[in-house]
Amino acid sequence: MLNKHSPVPLYLQLKKLLETQVTNGDLPPHGRVPSERELSEQYDISRMTARQALTELIQEGRLYTSRGKGTFVAEPKIRQSVQSLTSFTEDMRARGFTPTTRLVRLEQTTASDTIAARLRIPDGSPVVCIERLRLADDEPMALETACLSFEGVERLLHMDHDGSLYAVLREHFGIIPCEAVQEFDAVLALPRERALLQLNEGSPVLRIQRTTFDAVQRPFEFVQSIYRGDRYRFVARLVREGDV
Amino acid sequence: MLNKHSPVPLYLQLKKLLETQVTNGDLPPHGRVPSERELSEQYDISRMTARQALTELIQEGRLYTSRGKGTFVAEPKIRQSVQSLTSFTEDMRARGFTPTTRLVRLEQTTASDTIAARLRIPDGSPVVCIERLRLADDEPMALETACLSFEGVERLLHMDHDGSLYAVLREHFGIIPCEAVQEFDAVLALPRERALLQLNEGSPVLRIQRTTFDAVQRPFEFVQSIYRGDRYRFVARLVREGDV
DNA sequence: CCACCTGAGTGGTCTATACCACTATAGTCC
DNA sequence: GGACTATAGTGGTATAGACCACTCAGGTGG
Incomplete structure (x- = not known):
């Protein structure tokens, strides 16, 4: 009624x-x-x-x-439409879920060779890592680890990270994402990931690794996101270049 | 006007x-x-x-x-380029592999309700299915099943399917992909998929489901691709709108 | 028994209208 | 100069109705 x-x-x-x-x-x-x-x-x-x-x-x-x-x-599955690099929060809200974020790790560390290669910095350079557990309706959905490198990056350590990281970068550092390379693959969750995401052994997860570039094509961010394979489907909308 | x-x-x-x-x-x-x-x-x-x-x-x-x-x-947002709609063949060559294709199945069948929903056709409508096993350097990499629906689609049954399907559609049907919605998730391979892709039980696979639209936003193709999680990583390059 | 037709029900598209709540601007008064 | 009010324009919500195109079930005729 x-x-x-x-x-x-x-x-x-x-x-x-x-x-x-x-x-x-x-x-x-x-x-x-x-x-x-x-x-x-x-x-x-x-x-x-x-x-x-x-x-x-x-x-x-x-x-x-x-x-x-x-x-x-429809078959119940969570889908994300990523017309843009929107935040997890915005996406889940759009899907009718209550999104929350739990900060797992915020620290300055030194870049491993893999991360250094992605961010085009020397091995061992300082980077700031922000690791967040993403939940929808109190259920773990994804584990997201962002490693960032740019001038003044250490200031991020003293900032809030509940909201949009891109909003913070834009407002405080003048950094605007202009390009990104995103990679998708399917792997089995690692033990630590299983614990955080509340998964059983043998659970497949969708791993998305994204390198984000600024206006002058400098990579400033490398993010690895681990999404539960049973509860999450990544949706991308593609359009033909030049067409309207 | x-x-x-x-x-x-x-x-x-x-x-x-x-x-x-x-x-x-x-x-x-x-x-x-x-x-x-x-x-x-x-x-x-x-x-x-x-x-x-x-x-x-x-x-x-x-x-x-x-x-x-x-x-x-709104601010122009990064969107995934239609470059992603490249063929498997081109993709593998770009990675330095020798790509080959094995046609597993080519038949006209009736659309299941899932496929019908994606292609916006009635359940049970005829569709042409082209299932191909994709190999790189003679090793199975992906299993790709395309279901197509458009006027005259049955003519595909009498055509060659070694090369680019999009080239065939463009040349013989005047169909050009203009938009697509692509969905990624991680699942465990099904028995048949394991057999075709030479995978062990418990292997995670990257499942990509794509609905492709023509110039007047009609969906003409629904493709499901199963990629070995251990050998394949999907890479997408995103660029800011308006930029080229 | 099968093919065809009809009617009912479905979603898709469109028109017209009205009222609500919000916002901005201009004018008036103190 | 600021506060207040009125007006116009905005998006948001809702109603009513019509027609189109698709689907399906039942009936009818061959």
Whole structure:
């Protein structure tokens, strides 16, 4: 039942209600969702209001439609649409989860040869490492380790790291990400990763390693993210260059 | 100007038009976009139609709104280049391997509900499936299954599939990939996949599922690629929009 | 028994209108 | 000069209705 006197918009109430039914199994995967017109009659709202609730769920990957057939529940999987290098926080919020971040490690250390190569600095150079555990609805989702190197990088040690790292870099260091090389592979979680991500032995994880460059093509950041293979799917939208 | 006789929906035409203006700088970052009501009058469409065009651009991160203030152009964000839509063959050559392809399966079948949803066709519609085992220096690297749906798709059954599928589509069907949504996750190889890729039990594989769209945003291909986690790393290069 | 047609139901698109809440600007008054 | 008010413009939400294209089930005729 929807509350027409609630300050919460009707479409949002309906959306949450349907989400609840999907989450608790009342609407199982591939099960048919009541049609727009059925919802309209059932909740005494307009078809367009019902449609908006469904549309948002479709976009979030929770439902799918087929013209002439109906609307159905999608296989439950978390997906990230990375039209940009947005933060984990923004992404999870967009997906209807409550994102939180737990800082695991913040320290200045010396670059290993691998990290040195990515950041084009001599072996043993100082870098600042920020390691964060990312959770969605209190469940560990990813372990993210960023190693950064640029002039004044040690100032990061005295800054807050709950929010967007890129916002901090832009505001305090004038660094803007302009290019990145991102690598994906599938590996088995290491013991430490398993512990942090609450995974069993033999669990596959999606490993994403990204080197980020500034406006003059200097690499300033190397990030390794470990995503649970069972709960996370990375989504990238590609567009043809030059086309519009 | 919008073409009301076009089969392309009005909201989509407007969306494309606005995208063009954003891309070529007519609407610069943080510049104000004409309001819903202005667009409505300007193009003789309803405010809701204009709103739908804007809403999709907002969702894609291209625009942002502020109630009472207006709609504005978002900062150009890094997006993955369509360079990623290169063939396996080119990719392996670039890495110094000798790529070969073994056709595992070429058949016309009916779309499962999952594939139908991705290709926006009815369940059970005919699709052509091309399954290929990709080898580098004679070692299995990936198993790639493309399901295609477009007018005349059955002609693919009588064509060669050693080379670039996109070249075939361009030359014989006039289909050019313009957009794609690519999803990455890490899973454990299935028995059949293990056999084909010569993997042991418990091997993690990188699964990439891509839906590719043509110039009028019709999905024509859904590809699932299974890459050995131990031998393959997917690399994507991201560049800032507007830059080349 | 099969092919075809029809009707009902589905999502997709579009129009028109109204009201709400927010924001900014201009004008007025103290 | 600042505070207040009114107005206009903005996005957000909602309703009602219509038509298009797709899908499916049932009925009918050959």
